Amino acid sequence: MTDQIPATHDYDLIVIGAGPVGENVADYAVKRGIRVAIVEAELVGGECSYWACMPSKALLRSGQALRALERVTGGPSTAGSLSAQAVLQRRNAFASDWKDDGQVAWLDSAGIDLLRGHARLTGVGSIEIDGRRYTARAIAVATGSIPVLPDVPGLADAEPWNTRDATSAASVPPRLLVVGGGVAGTELATAWASLGSEVTLVARGALLEKEEPFAGELVAASLRQIGVDVRLGVNLTRVDRDGAGVVSAVLSDGTVVTSDEILVTTGRQPNTLDLGVETVGLTPGEWLPVDDTLLVSGTDWLYAVGDVNGRALLTHQGKYQARAAGEVIAARLTGAVVHDEPWGEHVATADAAAVPHVIFTDPEVARVGLTEATARAGGFDVRVVEYDLGWVAGAKLHADGYSGRAAFVIDESRKVIVGATFVGQDVAELLHSATIAIVGEVTLDRLWHAVPSYPTISEVWLRLLETYGRPGL
Structure with a gap:
């Protein structure tokens, strides 16, 4: 879509989503002389800061360190244990107690305007936040991805944890059922088992199926060693939570797992369902397709950066894309010549053949x-x-x-x-x-x-x- 952007506008660039990706788009763009606003409906700093990368790794680290010490001769003469309360408090510190004052102050120091509220696209170069319209020469969507709940009878009514619930929980569940053998499932099973929860992990296939086979095999062996009941090749067929809060999950092999909480980690989808993308010819709930400059296909003003474009659902890859997007947007809007081209080398080309990632299991x-x-x-x-x-x-x-x-x-x-x-x-x-x-x-x-x-x-x-x-x- 190449309809005319409004002749007058409030900003050169509006970024929707103030997580690490959106922040980087805004930062790289504003440093090159254009006026930028960023929109956030929750906490400035986004998913990674408060509910994903940082709190999850803080939950994992203490158990990893203790086990590393126990593997060295001369380590603890008796089995050590963690203080779950201390680990949770350390996690809280890494999540800034779910307050974004520091991030807001950074935006102010960087010269980036913050618009609080839920943004929806309303047309070319136009958004609406709580009934107020804002316009810009370019808009970058950095709204990330959200969990997908599988269609299992009774599961939604059982009020399952998603990854946010698992990384921000205030106490250790005595029994936890983890559904899914991917990155989030294996990491969080490791973390909560380390903190004393009796963990059962169920997966349809092998663990970490997107990795080399030996990776899943070594992780499965390690999980079992720390007490996780790993069950592979099974599905959920029904879930119920009784009046006392106990979860009963029926598996495809006929067995029943009881737990105090059930964590579902079976997939994510783009956060585009309530974004107004239909007003510019796109489909709600679908990934936003982009070229290597992060420009959305069929447009000359809309960019999609990070998880929302589906290229590589990793914070560091999203920030890599954001650096490219911020510079290319500024170059295009100012007409700057970079490396003898309008946007030069400001492209994200490493999202296919050279994507690095770490799974912080043990x-x-x-x-x-x-x-x-x-x-x-x-x-x-x-x-x-x-x-x-x-x-x-x-x-x-x-x-x-x-x-x-x-x-x-x-x-x-x-x-x-x-x-x-x-x-x-x-x-x-x-x-x-x-x-x-x-x-x-x-x-x-x-x-x-x-x-x-x-x-x-x-x-x-x-x-x-x-x-x-x-x-x-």
């Missing part, structure tokens, strides 16, 4: 790029090399009996890595080196000259190269 799962399955499906000439991290000297220093695995997916035609997976304690910080190698398309021959320090877990890079074999030797 062991951690860190992957960037393709798995073996997705690489083969993409037509690559694939060779996979794997190495047991327990054989790496640096890993042995982190834990006695270290358990973990690493794998490279190699495009044989170009002799470059197109995917890397690390599973084990403390592997998250290995990931950026792999991301650089993949984004930079560094050949295996050159990687032989990137020498890892000894004794560190990073020595696995050398061991994987040795497993692959040096050409000509």
